[in-house]
Structures are given as C-alpha cells and as structure tokens.
Amino acid sequence: MTASIIDGKAFAARLRAQVTEQVARLASGPGLIPGLAVVLVGEDPASEVYVRSKGRQTVEVGMRSFEHKLAAEVPEAELLALIDRLNADDAVHGILVQLPLPKHINAEKVINRIDPGKDVDGFHILNVGLLGTGQKAMVPCTPLGCLMMLRDHLGDLSGLEAVVVGRSNIVGKPMAQLLLGESCTVTIAHSRTRDLPAVCRRADILIAAVGRPEMITGDFVKPGATVIDVGINRITRDGGTRLVGDVEFASAAGVAGAITPVPGGVGPMTIACLLANTLTAACRGNGLPEPEGLTA
Ligand code: GUN
Numbered sequence: 001m002t003a004s005i006i007d008g009k010a011f012a013a014r015l016r017a018q019v020t021e022q023v024a025r026l027a028s029g030p031g032l033i034p035g036l037a038v039v040l041v042g043e044d045p046a047s048e049v050y051v052r053s054k055g056r057q058t059v060e061v062g063m064r065s066f067e068h069k070l071a072a073e074v075p076e077a078e079l080l081a082l083i084d085r086l087n088a089d090d091a092v093h094g095i096l097v098q099l100p101l102p103k104h105i106n107a108e109k110v111i112n113r114i115d116p117g118k119d120v121d122g123f124h125i126l127n128v129g130l131l132g133t134g135q136k137a138m139v140p141c142t143p144l145g146c147l148m149m150l151r152d153h154l155g156d157l158s159g160l161e162a163v164v165v166g167r168s169n170i171v172g173k174p175m176a177q178l179l180l181g182e183s184c185t186v187t188i189a190h191s192r193t194r195d196l197p198a199v200c201r202r203a204d205i206l207i208a209a210v211g212r213p214e215m216i217t218g219d220f221v222k223p224g225a226t227v228i229d230v231g232i233n234r235i236t237r238d239g240g241t242r243l244v245g246d247v248e249f250a251s252a253a254g255v256a257g258a259i260t261p262v263p264g265g266v267g268p269m270t271i272a273c274l275l276a277n278t279l280t281a282a283c284r285g286n287g288l289p290e291p292e293g294l295t296a
Contacts, residue, residue, distance in 0.1 A: 003227070003256040006149050012268035015148070015294075016061055019275045022291045023062040026282070034282035035064035036094040036120065036274070037086045041079065041105065042072035047098045054096070054271055061275050066092060076105045080113050087115040093285055094120035094278035099170075117285050120277040122174065131177050131296075138277055139296045143175040145269025146228050147182070147296060150205060153258055154226060158183040161202050165189045165216065165246070166209030171230055175207055178296055196220070206256075208246035218251030227252055227259040230266050 026032045036058045040051045051067065058065035068082060079097075086092045095118045101107045111119075116126040122140040130137035150157060162184040166172035172188060179186045189199050191210070200206055200220035208216045209230035221227060231246030245262030253259050260266055276294040283290040 003253040003259040005253075006153055006226075006228075006258050006260045006265065008145070008149060008260055008265040009268045011149055011152065012145075012272035015269070015272040015276060016057065018291070018293070019272070019279050020061045022279055022294075026279075026288070027062065030286070030288060032282060032286055032288070033062070033064055033091075034093045034278050035066060035091045036096065036278045037066040037068065037089075037092045039068045039070065039079070039082065039086075039095070039097045041070045041074060041098070041101055044100075051098055054274065057271055057275060058278070063275065063278060064091060072102050074105075076109070079105060079110055083110065083113045087113075087118065092118065093282035094118055094274075096121050096274065118281055120274055120281055122277070123169070128169075128174075131174060134181055137296075138281065139178065140170060140174045141273040141277060142171050142230060142266060142270045143178050144273045144277070144296060145266055146175060146207060146230065147178045148273070149228065149260065149266075149269065150226065151182075154205075157205070160184050160204040161187075162205040162207065163187045163189055163200050163203035164207045164209065165193075165196070165200065166207075166211070166230070168209065171209040172207075175209065179205070179207075181296065210246050212246055213244050214246070214248040216247040216252065218248065218255045221252050221255040223255055224257035225255075227256045228266060229260050229262050232262060232267055 038051050038054055055065040055067055086095050095114050111123045112125055116124045119127055119138050122138040127137045162179040164172050164176045167188050167190045176186050176188050197220045201222050203225055205226050207228045213233035213235050229245035229247040233244050235244055243263050280290050280295050
C-alpha cells in the first residue's frame with residue numbers, strides 16, 4: 001500500500017483564505033480589525049524566524065500585527081507589565097509569548113498573566129481546564145491544525161483508536177483531549193511506554209509528537225492508518241542539513257493509508273490556526289458570532 005499525502009500547505013492556504021474573508025467581513029461590518037501581539041524574548045534564531053513568519057501572515061489576512069522584542073535579560077516584572085498593557089489594549093485580541101523563555105523567567109507565571117480570552121496559544125491554565133472538561137476554550141494551535149486535517153480526511157472520528165506519542169503540554173496532552181472530544185479511544189504513549197511499536201500498531205490514528213527524528217518507522221504503523229507527523233527536526237546527513245519529522249516517511253508511507261509530510265504537513269497549519277484563533281478571540285471578545293469551522 002502507498003499512503004495518500006495529506007497536504008497541510010494547501011489546507012493551510014484554504015484556512016487562511018477563509019480567515020481573510022471573515023476578517024474583511026468584520027472590517028466592513030462592525031468595523032473591527034483583529035490584532036495579534038507576539039512577544040519575543042531574546043534572540044533565538046529559530047524563534048525569530050517563526051515570529052517574522054507569524055507577523056507577515058497576520059498582515060496578509062488583513063489583521064494588525066504587533067511585535068514586541070525584549071532583551072534576553074529583561075526582568076520578569078517588565079515582561080509581566082507588558083502583558084498587563086496588552087491585556088488592557090482594545091486593539092489587541094490575541095497575545096502570544098514565544099516559548100521557550102529564558103531560565104530566569106517563570107513561563108507558567110507569564111502565560112497565566114495573559115487574559116484567557118486573548119490566549120490564542122490556549123496555554124493559560126483556564127483554557128487547559130476548559131478543554132479538559134469539554135467546554136468552549138481557546139485551543140492550542142498545533143493540535144487544532146491536526147484535528148482539522150483529520151476531520152477533513154476521515155470525516156467522523158468517533159470510535160477510532162487514536163495513539164498520541166508524546167505527552168507535552170503544547171501538543172500531546174491537548175491533542176489527546178481533542179481526540180477524546182471526538183469520541184476516539186485515546187492512548188497517550190511516551191518515552192517510558194513498554195513495547196511502543198505494538199501500542200502504535202493499534203492506532204487507526206497515529207500522532208507522532210516526540211521530537212525525535214524519524215523514530216516512528218513503518219513497523220509502528222497499522223496498515224491503512226492515518227499518520228500525523230508533528231515533528232520538525234533539523235538533521236545533518238550526507239554533508240547537508242534537512243528537515244525531517246518524528247516519522248520515517250518512506251517506510252511509514254508504505255504501510256499507512258494517509259500521512260502528513262515534513263515539511264508541508266502540520267507545520268503550515270500551526271500558524272494558520274493561530275490566525276483562526278485570533279479571529280475567534282476577536283469575535284468572542286466583542287460579543288460577535290464566531291465564524292464556523294475555525295475551532296474545535
Ligand atoms: N514555541 C514552539 N511552539 C510554540 C507554540 O505553539 N507557541 C508558543 N508561544 N511558542 C512556541
């Protein structure tokens with residue numbers, strides 16, 4: 001069997017087009033322009049690339065982008081004061097603090113200072129609790145993007161066996177909550193799981209979010225399964241560097257029914273979902289009906 005490819009790049013482009021249309025409608029109707037503030041502390045090159053890309057795409061869909069770059073040594077109190085100002089700013093509907101933060105800053109404290117209604121990452125403890133109890137929340141962008149692709153590809157997910165490999169707060173745990181919300185039978189596997197290949201082979205839906213290059217090979221995959229690869233790993237091989245996922249693509253694609261590539265799978269969906277979340281936050285924050293199909 002050769003798997004069909006789930007094209008995240010094309011899906012993300014469609015989602016951005018939907019967001020663009022809704023943003024134009026808000027601007028011409030209630031006169032509301034959604035705004036996203038991104039806060040970057042320090043000079044991590046990978047984070048700078050992400051933040052630039054977020055800013056560009058925010059403007060492309062017709063929203064306002066506010067970038068705040070702070071020195072790596074910024075005192076925690078100063079970062080908290082910036083968040084207070086952004087919370088109080090009516091032009092800002094979404095706030096994202098790029099992670100990781102420098103060690104002298106308590107990331108949990110910073111995240112929980114964000115107004116939960118503006119928490120477009122869905123990392124605030126209130127949103128985590130809302131998602132965990134099946135209530136309306138801001139949903140973390142990467143798992144939301146995975147869910148959208150799964151629904152698009154498989155339709156109703158009810159009753160399917162889902163295995164999520166990875167238990168991070170950013171991907172693994174919220175992904176499991178979302179799949180539970182879709183009535184999947186969910187297993188969260190991780191580095192201590194015994195006989196990981198056998199556990200993974202139970203999965204109709206296999207989500208790889210471990211951060212280890214090409215760890216999930218074809219022998220982890222049940223024939224016909226849908227494989228979502230969240231990993232983005234830069235590796236050096238044959239004298240050059242390239243991006244690979246957590247899944248060994250060639251062997252997994254020989255067994256799976258459908259698979260996301262890296263690059264061009266989950267990655268583009270994450271920023272598209274951030275834009276969707278910003279639009280959702282702007283609508284909720286202003287008591288306007290939220291567009292359909294943009295959240296969980
Ligand atoms: N760093 C890596 N992934 C993310 C993410 O989804 N949100 C934020 N804020 N920082 C990140």
